[in-house]
Amino acid sequence: MNPAPLPTIAAQATPVGESGLAVVRVSGPDALAVTARIFEGGPFRGGALVGAVESHRAVYGILADPVFEPSANEKTSCVIDQVLVLPLLAPHGYTGEDTVEFFCHGGRVVPDLVVRACLAAGAEPAGPGEFTRRAFLNGKLSLDQAEAVADLIHATGELGARAAIRQLQGGLDDQMRGIEHPLLQLLAEIEGSLEFLDDEDVSVPAERAAAVLREAVAGIDRLLDVAPAGRILREGFHVVLAGAPNAGKSSLFNALLGEDRAIVDDEAGTTRDVVAGKRIRRGQAYILHDTAGLRGDAARVELLGIQRTYRTLAEADVILYLTEADAPRDPEPEVLELVNSAQPSIPLITVWTKGDLADAGRRAGPHPAPEAGRGGAAAAILTSSRTGSGLDEVWRALESVAAGYRLDEALSLGVVMNARHQHKLEECRRDLVLLADELEQNHPGGEVTGTMLAAILGRLGEVSGRVFSEQVLEAVFRRFCVGK
Ligand SMILES: Nc1nc2c(ncn2[C@@H]2O[C@H](COP(=O)(O)OP(=O)(O)O)[C@@H](O)[C@H]2O)c(=O)[nH]1
Ligand SMILES: [Mg+2]
DSSP states (O other), X not given: OOOOOOOOEEEEOSOSEEEEXXXXXXESTTHHHHXXXXXXXXXXXXXXXXXXXXXXXXXXXXXXXXXXXXXXXXXXXXXXXXXXXXXXXXXXXXXXXXEEEEEEEEESSXXXXXXXXXXXXXXXXXXXXXXXXXXXXXXSSOHHHHHXXXXXXXXXXXXXXXXXXXXXXXXXXXXXXXXXXXXXXXXXXXXXXXXXXXXXXXXXXXXXXXXXXXXXXXXXXXXXXXXXXXXXXXXXXXXXXXESTTSSHHHHHHXXXXXXXXXXXXXXTOOOSOEEEEEEETTEEEEEEEOOOOOSOGGGGGSHHHHHHXXXXXXXXXXXXXXXXXXXXXXXXHHHHHHHHHOOSSOEEEEEEOTTTSOHXXXXXXXXXXXXTBTTOOOOEEOOTTTOTTXXXXXXXXXXXXXXXXXXXXXXXXXXXXXXXXXXXXXXXXXXXXHHHHHHHHOOOHHHHHHHHHHHHHHHHHHHTSSOOHHHHHHHHTTOOBTO
């Protein structure tokens, strides 16, 4: 199948705005012709190519608008910029097609004029992610590598970027091949035995085949174990501050971020919306969410802010549950109940606030914190946003909860899974278990086993994207920006 050649596309690859330099990228079968029409330098002369273009070697010259003056019946041109042109010839560039990158001056005007000149010279505007899509279609990247490119661009912290680059270098693909290889061998063995044995099916012993399948299941489990880490490396680690109104959530939020983001007010119920802020610690992004206070009073649950708090809690990776250390009485148990009902399964760290006002001994002593240490989190921490005491301890506790999500393991495997990978892997796991059970219990013939195994292998191929559908492509490339 050889589809019609794709059009030549152009777009700015760097962000729009003031900058020293900008890069405009042109890719497609006419990339060199488009360049010749607008660029004067090196082998590009007088609107044509004179001499050979060397791949990966920059040429300096003048970029001008191609304007044809019908009255004078001649081509005049209007100089746009002095630029460096970098030709990347097929199949060696990023997209695998002939590509030309223009390094022009930055700012809002020049790169835009360069793109317009490219369009006037015959290129079409590139859609979001279209360069990477072409790289994928030309076999330069697997789908999971294309996804890693998006992850790299959107990385929230250094660790996320490092994980993405490993995945780009083939991390998940390597792991998948490790899982698939013994299955392929098994399939080859089964099919080989079928050719020789027509009537009597004594092919591969069912027990041994089942053992190979169980081994693959164990491999998938190792990957699924680090699936949550993929999301955290990609998006950041979501920390939600929750508690009763006036508990000191907004103050602690600001203190932990080291900036004044949330409004702090004496009047309870000031924070109506969820406010988020990011802080990087040891290369990992932590996204803190300040929330509206929760009250036991059921009528308040209807309020918009409280509903938002619920939704935010549902996406937390860890909850900081705040209660005032100097409160005359213990916090409303209903509030903690609300927190628990919104998000019952993730770690919760209890934080006593306003420690500077409190008789610290009362709280720090043997007094048990409510549900302290849930999910392996630290026991209650006494803090003061005013003096800054206890904040380091909170950060250490957050880091230790984050470590529990096995970020290091995901990094060393070079695997950053997304929801698509996870879903596919879970499907394959289920089918492998079913087939292994079937082999052990009913000893099906080699023909049946082979057919089912081949189907599972096809689906495993979808994980790293060697097998794909147009729908999957759409979903993956929607995340990209124009110019990538
Ligand atoms: N003394 C003292 N007051 C605090 C501290 N943290 C917050 N407050 C005060 O408690 C009140 C409520 O704080 P705020 O952060 O708005 O609480 P929220 O409703 O939970 O967001 C404000 O008057 C703050 O100044 C603290 O560490 N020490
Ligand atoms: Mg507040």
